[in-house]
Amino acid sequence: MTFSICVRERYTDDAGDGQVRFGVAVTTRLPGVGALCPFASERGAVATQSHTNVDLGRKGLEYLADGLAVEDALDALLAADEGRERRQLHGVDADGTFAFSGDECGERFGHRVGQNYTVAGNLLVGPAVLEDVAAAYESTAHGEAPLAERLIDALAAGQDAGGDKREDLPVQSAAVLVERTEEPGRLGPFHDDLRVDATETPIADLRETFEAAVRGHEDALARYDVDE
Template identity: 45%
Template structure:
């Protein structure tokens, strides 16, 4: 039985496309509702004993021009329960990760160039090592790389109790509706997230083909749905 929230996740930036993304999976439901945050200036995650304001406020500060590391450090300094938190993220000019000393074992993080990885209540450090390696080895777009990163973590042992939900959230100059995907309850949420991503890509092409059949001429921007954040 799984009772205690545990998580592994990745935040990343692709400077070549000015794209930010966050991906996360955990041993409780609806992780996408509380943990990942993105904007045109950063990607952030809050987990362990999650404080949603830390993710939201870090992104708001990045949008206001703060470095993501300065933003998180200020938020943690004002949090009397910081030792129970795990937060991480990337901005345009910095990366940051923090694992409080009271996060449940195994817990830890990695900071790389343009990405951060963190997790708690994991099978061991090999999980976040595998998340990092899978992200770096994948050469697809941000959504593909994020799902591949989660798949790497699952293959390495993942959450010590198994996963129940997963999510990806991407901010890109050209938004797609598959940039905001969630699996809120499943025995295999990361595998389901991969299936959902592939189905969403196919759906975009299908909507275009069906619209072409309905209208001989129509404004192409009608199919630019954008993304809800």
């Protein structure tokens, strides 16, 4: 039903301090994926999909906040999940990566683990979807564009490769979420948490929403005294 990507990027903030940002982006041929699959905090990013168990994402972030490594956190959650063979679960934290695809995830499913990222999908037209998502992210991993924008580009590459094979389901959705270690709890960029819940063109609409969010933020800064 879904393909997604989780990433970790290190960067230097305006004060010269080292920081980490975590991002997750997802799309599917069903409505409302942003409420179910993508999870992120200043400790990591997680995506839960296939026969989705939202608790795996929520508790995964809780375990990361408690200091567990992402491999230990997500593996422990799967070990306690009776439906684990129908799950896909993957993610990153400050140091590690984790990806799991159960044997009962349906047709044409799989995952990829790269340097600082994970990709997973199921019910895909073929393996090129995951390969193209990974390649698109790798090609921009050190780019200057915002991470949210680059994650949308990665989803677009997977969509261009065929994406979800269920062409009889026209209503789709997509979401992107970015969190960072820089001043946890501080309001981040307004383009870092965006969803398109029901549309026939999810990636194009998510990109348009991102561009509108950037433009709206710039307009607000220009016209009013807005605290960032």
